[in-house]
Amino acid sequence: MLSAFYNIAPEHKLRVIAPDVGGGFGSKIYIYPEEMVALWASKKVNRPVKWTGDRSEAFLTDAHGRDHVSKAEIAFDKDNKILGLRVKTHANFGAYMSLFSSAVPTYLYATLLSGQYVIPAIYAEVIGVYTNTTPVDAYRGAGRPEASYLLERMMETAARQLKVDPTELRKKNFINQFPYQTPVIMAYDVGDFHASIDAAMKAIDYAGFPARKAKAKASGKLRGIGVSCYIEACGIAPSKAVGSLGAGVGLWESAEIRVNPVGTIEVLTGSHSHGQGHETTFCQIIAERLGVPISQVSIVHGDTDKVQFGMGTYGSRSIAVGGAAIVKAMEKVEAKAKKIAAHALEASESDIVIENGEFKVTGTDKAIALPMVALAAYTAHNLPDGMEPGLKETAFYDPTNFTFPAGAYICELEVDPGTGKTTFVDFVAADDFGRLINPMIVEGQVHGGLAQGIGQALLEGAVYDDTGQLVTASFMDYTMPRADDLPSFQLSHTTTLCPGNPLGVKGCGEAGAIGASAAVINAITDAIGNNKLEMPATPDRVWHAIHG
Amino acid sequence: MYETNYHRASSIDDAVAQFGRGAESKFLSGGQTLLPVMKQRLAAPSDVIDVAKIKDMVGIDVSGDTVTIKAATTHYDVAQSDAVQKAIPALANLASMIGDPAVRYRGTIGGSLANNDPAADYPAAVLALGATIKTNKRSITADDFFKGLFTTALEDGEIITQVAFPIPAKAGYAKFPNPASRFALTGVFVAKTKSGDVRVTATGASQSGVMRVGPIEQALKANWAASALDSVTIAASGLLADIHGSADYRANLVKVMGQRAVTAAG
Amino acid sequence: MSTVKLTVNGRAVSVDVEDRTLLVHLLRENLNLTGTHVGCDTSQCGACVVHVDGRAVKSCTMLAGQAAGSNVTTIEGLAKGDELHPMQAAFRDNHGLQCGYCTPGMIMSAVDIVHRHGGKLDEETVRHELEGNICRCTGYHNIVKAVLDAAGRMKVAQAAE
Numbered sequence: 016m017l018s019a020f021y022n023i024a025p026e027h028k029l030r031v032i033a034p035d036v037g038g039g040f041g042s043k044i045y046i047y048p049e050e051m052v053a054l055w056a057s058k059k060v061n062r063p064v065k066w067t068g069d070r071s072e073a074f075l076t077d078a079h080g081r082d083h084v085s086k087a088e089i090a091f092d093k094d095n096k097i098l099g100l101r102v103k104t105h106a107n108f109g110a111y112m113s114l115f116s117s118a119v120p121t122y123l124y125a126t127l128l129s130g131q132y133v134i135p136a137i138y139a140e141v142i143g144v145y146t147n148t149t150p151v152d153a154y155r156g157a158g159r160p161e162a163s164y165l166l167e168r169m170m171e172t173a174a175r176q177l178k179v180d181p182t183e184l185r186k187k188n189f190i191n192q193f194p195y196q197t198p199v200i201m202a203y204d205v206g207d208f209h210a211s212i213d214a215a216m217k218a219i220d221y222a223g224f225p226a227r228k229a230k231a232k233a234s235g236k237l238r239g240i241g242v243s244c245y246i247e248a249c250g251i252a253p254s255k256a257v258g259s260l261g262a263g264v265g266l267w268e269s270a271e272i273r274v275n276p277v278g279t280i281e282v283l284t285g286s287h288s289h290g291q292g293h294e295t296t297f298c299q300i301i302a303e304r305l306g307v308p309i310s311q312v313s314i315v316h317g318d319t320d321k322v323q324f325g326m327g328t329y330g331s332r333s334i335a336v337g338g339a340a341i342v343k344a345m346e347k348v349e350a351k352a353k354k355i356a357a358h359a360l361e362a363s364e365s366d367i368v369i370e371n372g373e374f375k376v377t378g379t380d381k382a383i384a385l386p387m388v389a390l391a392a393y394t395a396h397n398l399p400d401g402m403e404p405g406l407k408e409t410a411f412y413d414p415t416n417f418t419f420p421a422g423a424y425i426c427e428l429e430v431d432p433g434t435g436k437t438t439f440v441d442f443v444a445a446d447d448f449g450r451l452i453n454p455m456i457v458e459g460q461v462h463g464g465l466a467q468g469i470g471q472a473l474l475e476g477a478v479y480d481d482t483g484q485l486v487t488a489s490f491m492d493y494t495m496p497r498a499d500d501l502p503s504f505q506l507s508h509t510t511t512l513c514p515g516n517p518l519g520v521k522g523c524g525e526a527g528a529i530g531a532s533a534a535v536i537n538a539i540t541d542a543i544g545n546n547k548l549e550m551p552a553t554p555d556r557v558w559h560a561i562h563g
Numbered sequence: 564m565y566e567t568n569y570h571r572a573s574s575i576d577d578a579v580a581q582f583g584r585g586a587e588s589k590f591l592s593g594g595q596t597l598l599p600v601m602k603q604r605l606a607a608p609s610d611v612i613d614v615a616k617i618k619d620m621v622g623i624d625v626s627g628d629t630v631t632i633k634a635a636t637t638h639y640d641v642a643q644s645d646a647v648q649k650a651i652p653a654l655a656n657l658a659s660m661i662g663d664p665a666v667r668y669r670g671t672i673g674g675s676l677a678n679n680d681p682a683a684d685y686p687a688a689v690l691a692l693g694a695t696i697k698t699n700k701r702s703i704t705a706d707d708f709f710k711g712l713f714t715t716a717l718e719d720g721e722i723i724t725q726v727a728f729p730i731p732a733k734a735g736y737a738k739f740p741n742p743a744s745r746f747a748l749t750g751v752f753v754a755k756t757k758s759g760d761v762r763v764t765a766t767g768a769s770q771s772g773v774m775r776v777g778p779i780e781q782a783l784k785a786n787w788a789a790s791a792l793d794s795v796t797i798a799a800s801g802l803l804a805d806i807h808g809s810a811d812y813r814a815n816l817v818k819v820m821g822q823r824a825v826t827a828a829g
Numbered sequence: 830m831s832t833v834k835l836t837v838n839g840r841a842v843s844v845d846v847e848d849r850t851l852l853v854h855l856l857r858e859n860l861n862l863t864g865t866h867v868g869c870d871t872s873q874c875g876a877c878v879v880h881v882d883g884r885a886v887k888s889c890t891m892l893a894g895q896a897a898g899s900n901v902t903t904i905e906g907l908a909k910g911d912e913l914h915p916m917q918a919a920f921r922d923n924h925g926l927q928c929g930y931c932t933p934g935m936i937m938s939a940v941d942i943v944h945r946h947g948g949k950l951d952e953e954t955v956r957h958e959l960e961g962n963i964c965r966c967t968g969y970h971n972i973v974k975a976v977l978d979a980a981g982r983m984k985v986a987q988a989a990e
Binding site (some may be wrong): 569571662 | 831847851871873875878884885886891894897938942958961
């Protein structure tokens with residue numbers, strides 16, 4: 016990017032090394048002016064230049080997220096089936112165009128407005144607005160949280176006005192047949208929305224809520240419950256599709272697998288890891304395929320002189336796109352290794368199976384271990400005629416469709432009518448991410464996403480004063496969720512395998528941030544009996560919503 | 564941070580002498596406010612005089628009807644002190660709510676009072692309990708000490724050495740923290756003296772810093788009970804308004820925290 | 830400039846620094862102990878927490894001079910050789926970290942929390958006590974789990990000693 020679009024240096028002279036860089040959440044996708052100024056200054060004085068941004072600077076200049084004002088209408092027939100949805104949204108871009116500014120509130124927002132429901136007609140009009148704020152761009156979920164929030168607030172509001180249970184109204188309108196073509200471009204491949212909501216309702220004892228609410232009332236607390244059923248389009252993205260929408264790049268991913276002469280394996284990936292645990296999950300994929308210990312495998316990322324061209328980590332794409340690229344490269348490695356093994360064992364290539372780190376002739380006890388195959392590949396003393404030495408393969412994987420993680424979140428909370436303070440009682444999440452490679456890492460991603468969605472609902476927001484000064488320019492005023500603001504989460508998983516990629520995976524990085532906010536606001540408005548409430552629902556706002 | 568000269572004082576006299584030698588000196592105790600302010604370049608003292616390790620500046624003493632806390636005693640040590648917990652539990656409780664654990668290990672009562680942040684916790688206790696602030700020069704009553712936002716009766720080079728709290732008959736503190744900074748969005752301290760007088764203060768609420776809350780004092784004088792505040796109305800005029808709390812919300816908090824403080828006081 | 834003498838992770842050190850130097854900068858830049866991080870500029874995030882004379886404090890809010898003569902322990906000084914401190918082990922086993930930026934400060938604070946509360950910790954206490962440490966990745970769920978797990982391990986370790 017720096018080379019192609021900013022002419023900062025020829026690409027082969029430019030090396031970017033980004034090891035552990037702290038979390039990202041979208042804000043590190045972009046090239047910021049300071050980065051170019053540092054490079055320019057270095058060239059000018061012919062010395063290394065270090066630039067450090069402090070926290071207050073970051074608040075002021077890192078891209079912000081999610082600044083929409085929307086008006087929405089939804090129509091139901093007499094059987095409470097949705098007839099149509101009409102949405103008009105003003106989306107703030109900030110003062111300058113940022114990388115995805117225009118794509119986030121359009122392609123990643125309006126295309127998700129069908130949610131989990133059959134909605135025969137959807138009209139969405141988005142007006143992008145330049146203002147004098149910090150640029151607004153992709154932040155964990157990017158457009159999809161905005162869509163999910165709008166639709167799930169509409170469903171909850173509709174249920175209250177129609178006087179039906181909000182879970183019943185949702186179930187009545189769920190998409191049950193897959194694949195399903197929505198009226199807003201997306202073609203959902205697979206899903207089971209009933210399974211998610213049923214799991215969430217069971218986990219929170221939905222049926223027992225009225226009794227709990229009555230009990231809370233007796234002790235002076237307002238208790239509420241809120242549901243949110245989200246769907247997201249992840250595994251971003253088929254290059255053809257984004258090309259047709261005007262993107263300047265393709266959104267495939269690359270992988271290179273190097274089997275070293277001693278049999279250890281290095282995986283070079285363009286999916287940078289900054290907390291997502293790729294070092295574990297990607298190694299697991301390889302180790303499981305070959306039946307070797309995970310310690311034999313290592314991941315190389317974050318250095319442009321080591322790793323082939325890659326597209327990066329965002330849009331919950333690492334496993335669905337980057338992981339698929341690794342599988343594709345592995346298939347090539349395995350095919351070549353089988354040929355070498357067959358040659359060495361004097362067997363037919365089609366009889367070779369891989370088990371416990373060995374290449375075996377099926378039905379016999381003849382076997383050759385991976386390190387010996389690797390050594391043979393590099394000594395090249397005895398390879399099949401015409402075979403190139405070495406055991407290293409590269410693959411570029413371009414997805415054929417988005418993936419569609421989906422789930423149901425239910426939140427139960429109490430509001431203190433004296434102060435407007437919200438306290439969580441329970442938060443359950445039932446997600447369908449397809450196949451889980453490493454459940455512990457997946458759950459960690461959900462926890463973090465939920466915290467961001469809850470933070471957005473209750474605490475966080477960029478505020479400017481009348482003169483355009485950012486008031487929330489430090490942690491003194493920007494309310495970051497702390498440990499005592501959040502509950503422990505109850506997680507569960509239902510599974511429909513994604514048919515679009517070789518791993519059957521959907522991605523899990525953004526789900527929590529996409530689904531949580533609506534559940535929280537639905538619960539607070541349920542508790543206080545006033546549906547008019549803006550995010551963040553600070554104690555002051557909630558208190559005013561109760562008392563006027 | 565701009566350049567500065569650091570001096571560690573060995574005694575109160577030494578601290579005062581060192582202070583006088585700098586062009587624009589500041590006393591440094593725990594530094595939990597001064598250092599962040601210096602880092603933001605909102606303060607640039609030529610010299611900082613560290614008083615935290617002066618022996619005469621640290622310690623807690625309870626004798627007769629008075630709890631005396633020396634100025635460089637940390638919030639943690641006040642919160643943990645058996646003597647304070649026994650004599651004025653509300654004061655130990657207040658100290659346990661300041662900042663966060665790491666801040667409480669460093670921050671001190673003298674530093675907090677000298678700074679007089681309008682959202683700090685200690686001023687509420689000092690004013691409600693009618694404490695006396697002792698300096699290297701004189702004794703100042705709480706009523707005379709607080710002079711508005713970040714302003715006190717302290718003169719240049721005058722250093723707080725200790726704070727003497729008369730032990731009350733009853734006292735309680737309730738704090739609604741600012742969700743971001745964890746300072747008091749509004750904190751209310753209620754105290755009933757042994758002679759039967761009632762003093763109630765609020766911090767974080769007023770545009771002029773810590774304040775007495777007359778309507779609550781009157782209600783509690785008549786009837787020391789949380790329910791006595793049900794009919795009290797707190798005026799929003801003169802109260803702080805920011806992104807975390809409007810003036811009418813803070814007015815409500817003064818009342819609600821007042822009720823909870825009475826409940827806590829028993 | 831002043832010469833600051835202190836003990837860091839059991840080693841006596843003497844460092845010449847400007848008087849305005851913060852303890853965290855002495856550790857990171859003079860001693861190359863970069864495990865201690867700086868995550869904010871208003872003393873709130875806790876990424877810089879170290880132990881000074883056994884108490885967990887924010888090293889970004891302490892001048893190097895204030896630490897003169899003190900005994901400082903950083904995240905680098907917590908493990909015994911290759912053997913992780915029980916808190917570090919619990920963070921690893923419970924997936925209590927993702928990007929790792931807040932982790933050193935979290936662990937130093939958490940060790941202090943267990944020291945103060947002993948085995949009497951519950952979830953609510955841990956959450957309240959972590960008030961001065963901010964994490965953007967984990968939603969705190971697994972951090973809280975790790976601290977409770979470590980509290981048990983530290984109790985067992987203490988009993989064994």
